[in-house]
Every structure is written in C-alpha cells, then in structure tokens.
Amino acid sequence: GINAEYGAGLIPVVGYPVQVVHMALVYSLYAFEYVWMNQGQGVVRRVALMHYNWAYFAGYGMIMSVVISCADSYFMGVCLFSLMFPVLIVSSHHSSPRTLR
Numbered sequence: 001g002i003n004a005e006y007g008a009g010l011i012p013v014v015g016y017p018v019q020v021v022h023m024a025l026v027y028s029l030y031a032f033e034y035v036w037m038n039q040g041q042g043v044v045r046r047v048a049l050m051h052y053n054w055a056y057f058a059g060y061g062m063i064m065s066v067v068i069s070c071a072d073s074y075f076m077g078v079c080l081f082s083l084m085f086p087v088l089i090v091s092s093h094h095s096s097p098r099t100l101r
Contacts, residue, residue, distance in 0.1 A: 020065050025050070027061035031088035053097045060095070064088060 011018065029050060036046050050057055064084045071077035 016069075020062075020069055021058055023069065024058045024061035024065035025054070027064050027085070027088065028057040028092075029061075031061070031085070031092040032057070034089055035092050049097070049099075056097045060092075061088070 029046075032049075033046075036049075041049075064081075067084065068077045068080050071080055
C-alpha cells in the first residue's frame, strides 16, 4: 500500500496492521469532529469518547482505511479519500456510539 513505507509500516509483522487501525481511528475522529463541534463538546471530552469507544471508532473508519491503504499511488489514495470521506461525515451524524457515564 501507499503508506506502508512510512511510520508503523516499517515495523516487521505488526507494523502494517497497527498502521491500518491507527488510520481507521484518525478517519473516524475526522468524521465525528463535525458532530462533536456542533454539540459543543470540548477536546477533553472528545478524546475521552474516542478512548471509551475505541473499538467502535476503529471499526467505523476501518473500511476507508483498508481501501486507501491498498491504493497504488498517492494520487489514487487522495481520490479515494475525497470520495469516501463525505459518506463518513454524513453517516457520523446518524450514528449512536455509547456515551460517557
């Protein structure tokens, strides 16, 4: 994939899966940022929500992360991101992760 040459992708055996999960979390954070901004939630609360629901958010961004990581070029990865990210944003407004108690 395009990002396998950088960061965690350099670590043998576990690097690529760690990188894909990390990017899945980042993509879901990007998508939910719009929802949380509209709700007026602060940064500390957002990080706590991500920590509390890490599996939900990792799964939420996983499809996009896997598809983009399989792109043959940087340009293709950017094109895929620009096509898929609006879908994540819209669906984040209709999702319901567990809230903090």
